[in-house]
Amino acid sequence: MILKKPFTVWLTGLSGAGKTTLAAGVQQLLGQEGIRAAVLDGDIVRKKLFPELGFTKKDRELNVKRIAHMARLINDNGIPAIVSAISPYRSGRASARAVTREMLEIFVECPPEICEKRDVKGLYRKARAGRIDNFTWVSDPYEEPDRPDLIVRTHKEAADRCAERILELLTTRGYIK
Numbered sequence: 001m002i003l004k005k006p007f008t009v010w011l012t013g014l015s016g017a018g019k020t021t022l023a024a025g026v027q028q029l030l031g032q033e034g035i036r037a038a039v040l041d042g043d044i045v046r047k048k049l050f051p052e053l054g055f056t057k058k059d060r061e062l063n064v065k066r067i068a069h070m071a072r073l074i075n076d077n078g079i080p081a082i083v084s085a086i087s088p089y090r091s092g093r094a095s096a097r098a099v100t101r102e103m104l105e106i107f108v109e110c111p112p113e114i115c116e117k118r119d120v121k122g123l124y125r126k127a128r129a130g131r132i133d134n135f136t137w138v139s140d141p142y143e144e145p146d147r148p149d150l151i152v153r154t155h156k157e158a159a160d161r162c163a164e165r166i167l168e169l170l171t172t173r174g175y176i177k
Contacts, residue, residue, distance in 0.1 A: 001033030006075040007175045008068075008100040009166060010083045012093060012145065013108030014137050015123060016115030018154035018162070022108060023084040025163030030080065035176065038074045040067055042085030055134035061092040068096035068103075075102060080175075088142045104173065106166060107148040110155045112137050149173075 009026060011019040023039045030037045045067055046053060053059040064087045071081035081100075087093050097103045115137075116124040127135030134140040150169050152162035170176045 001030075001035060002177045003035045003078075003080065004175055004177055006078055006080050006102065007170065008071040008075060008081045008083060008103040009106060009170070010071075010085070010087070010093065010096060010100075010103050011106050011108050012085065012087045012148075014110060014112060014115045014142055015086060015135075016118040017108040017110040018118075018159060019084040019086075019108050021159045022106075022152065022154070022162055022166070023082045025159055026082050026166050029163055029167050030176075033176075035080065037080040037082055039082045039084065040070055040074075042067065042083070042087070045070070045085075055132075055140070057089065057134075057140075060087075060134075061089060061095070064089075064092040064096055065099065068099040071096075071103075072100050075100065086136050086142070088136045088140065090143045090146065093145065102175070104149040104166075104169060104175075105145055106169075107145045107151045108162075109144075109151050109153045114155045 011022055013019055020041055027037045027039050046063055053063050071083055074081040126132045127138040136142050
């Protein structure tokens, strides 16, 4: 497999939908084909680089914008970027697309009740108890993508199959050959 041009795969969806798992799966599949890719996980980027940001709409959009600029820098150096971030607002994802230029928006769809069952950190429970403010889907909205490049349904398909579908899209769109 050959990288024809750098790209950003932007995985968006609820907490617990499987974005981080998919990011690692896509990175592994690309690596098996000799293509190195960088993963930017929204939780890790926020905690390590931007701990001053909260979870208000303004802070969330600023976080998404910063991640998009990091992905762009990675792409400018000839390396694909895989972003795993809730990125709950359409406007934030649209600005990320404008910054990165070569972005594929992947909606990681999973019903909230399944995401909540997968939640090992207990974040949904804490949010419902009022201990976490502005938690996506509980006390803050998640705006599903209007026209994502791909929808993967992690509650219906195995993570490895979802990752394979993302590689198929990258091939179809001419990013890899």
